[in-house]
Amino acid sequence: MIEAIQKFLVKMQQQGHVYPLIRQAEVHVNLCCEQQIVQLVIKNGAVFILQNPSKQQIAYEISGNEAAMKQLIEGTTRLRVLEQKxxxxVDTSLRIALLLEALFYLTKAQEDFANII
Structure with missing residues (x-):
């Protein structure tokens, strides 16, 4: 899962079209897969990860098996679809869930569009 997240972060840096979504956001989301927890932090237009996050920080949480988490992070399947299945x-507010879904999906969507042209 950590490799998929690192690839996502690289793609985020290359694609400025998603930055207006996170310009003033401050969100901490724990991504839990099996025994691994990685905290995705969105703060003031930046996105980064914390491995072994502190329990004291208030964070939302998304958990699932490795295949589902990879689909989410790579943007191949939307967050709400995976949740419905x-x-x-997903332990977040709807607003945060939609923000995360947009970030993951738009990052992947831009890559797919570039391959078509």
Whole structure:
């Protein structure tokens, strides 16, 4: 899962079209897969990860098996679709869920569009 997240971060840096979504956001989301927890931090237009995050920080949580989390992070399947199928559990507000879904999906969508041209 960590490799998929690192690839996502690289793609985020290359694609400025998603930055207006996170310009003033401050969100901490724990991505849990099996025994691994990685915290995705969105703060003031930047996105980065924290491995072994502190329990004291208030964070939202998305958990699921490795295949489902990879689909989410790579943007191949939308967050709400995975949740409806029961493949992931989402413990966030709807607003945060939609923000994350947009970030993951738009990052992937831009890559797919570039391959078509």
């Amino acid at each position: 029961g493949e992931i559990k």
